[in-house]
Amino acid sequence: MITIHGVPLSVHTRKAIVTAILKKMDYKFEVVIPVVPGNPPANWNSLSPTGMIPAMQDGDFTLADSNAICLYMEKKQPAPSILPSDVRDYGRALWFDAYAGGTIFRHVVHPLFHQTVVNPNIKQVPTDKAIIDEVLTNVQPKILSYLESQIDGKYLVGNAMTLADIAIVSNFIVYQYIGYKLDAAKYPKLVKYVKDIAATEAYGKALEDEKPFVANMGLDRSFLN
Numbered sequence: 001m002i003t004i005h006g007v008p009l010s011v012h013t014r015k016a017i018v019t020a021i022l023k024k025m026d027y028k029f030e031v032v033i034p035v036v037p038g039n040p041p042a043n044w045n046s047l048s049p050t051g052m053i054p055a056m057q058d059g060d061f062t063l064a065d066s067n068a069i070c071l072y073m074e075k076k077q078p079a080p081s082i083l084p085s086d087v088r089d090y091g092r093a094l095w096f097d098a099y100a101g102g103t104i105f106r107h108v109v110h111p112l113f114h115q116t117v118v119n120p121n122i123k124q125v126p127t128d129k130a131i132i133d134e135v136l137t138n139v140q141p142k143i144l145s146y147l148e149s150q151i152d153g154k155y156l157v158g159n160a161m162t163l164a165d166i167a168i169v170s171n172f173i174v175y176q177y178i179g180y181k182l183d184a185a186k187y188p189k190l191v192k193y194v195k196d197i198a199a200t201e202a203y204g205k206a207l208e209d210e211k212p213f214v215a216n217m218g219l220d221r222s223f224l225n
């Protein structure tokens, strides 16, 4: 059995969980909250050399990084695949995964999450409203417009859920948990796309499983109703 270590509501941990659920893999979950001092287990440094979540254990084999973990699961249990067979679709799925982590998370969700949740509630540091304004006014519009231009159907790439959908939508789940709304007038395709992927069986199960964490942190789950 695979053990996934992380926090279910983390953007990157959710990628591993949705992939495991989609592939009907035998997995269990261990909570590790890196931003809370003293929380990670004693062997955390060897499980996750960066200290970040998620990390995974499969017998005596360990692995960190959501991308590595998802691709490990893809090899271990190929069906259903999270990567398209068409070479261009394959390339685009990997691109969107990289864009999700390197651009959407790093430049939008991470700063918003830190300013609205981590700083005031965990680190007891005041929220820097200038950072939030910068993200919402100058950073986010280009990213959301780009995604709006790329959506043409239920899935971002091909005709089944891929790593691209798992990674991109995971960011917008957290974005909405912390109270930000996607403007349906400006980004109608993106709004529908996120809702439809979140409602798929595998994503729906992952989101259902993380309900207690969301409630515990006082986050907003109403957008899923």
Ligand SMILES: N[C@@H](CCC(=O)N[C@@H](CS)C(=O)NCC(=O)O)C(=O)O
Binding pocket: 010, 011, 012, 013, 034, 035, 051, 052, 053, 054, 064, 065, 066, 067, 101
């Ligand atoms: N490239 C990594 C990024 C992981 C990452 O940024 N994880 C965040 C949570 S979503 C984290 O661990 N943050 C806490 C920290 O930086 O200490 C991956 O894909 O797994």
